[in-house]
Amino acid sequence: MEYQVVAGDSLWSISGKAETYDDPYQWPLIYKENRDRIKDADLIYPGQKLAVDLNPSSADVQAAIEHARHRGAWALGVVEDSDRRYLGGSLELR
Secondary structure (H helix, E strand, O other): OEEEOOOOOOHHHHHOOOOOOOOHHHHHHHHHHOOOOOOOOOOOOOOOEEEOOOOOOHHHHHHHHHHHHHOOOOOOOOOOHHHHHHOOOOOOOO
């Protein structure tokens, strides 16, 4: 599905919605699915369109939840090392 970001949204709040995952800890799934559109997981913008995979594998769900629970401290505008590791070591915008 495609989700259009509205003011006040975060990946956490989007993944917590009933029409997506109904679990905010699954926000890394949205981040990974949109790695070409999102540089920093903490910065998304109103009007931005994000792909949401509504049928992720159970392994992907578990990896996402594990990352969300152990991500650690974060700062706006900085791509955290833990996010880079979750995405497989690289983060490139196209």
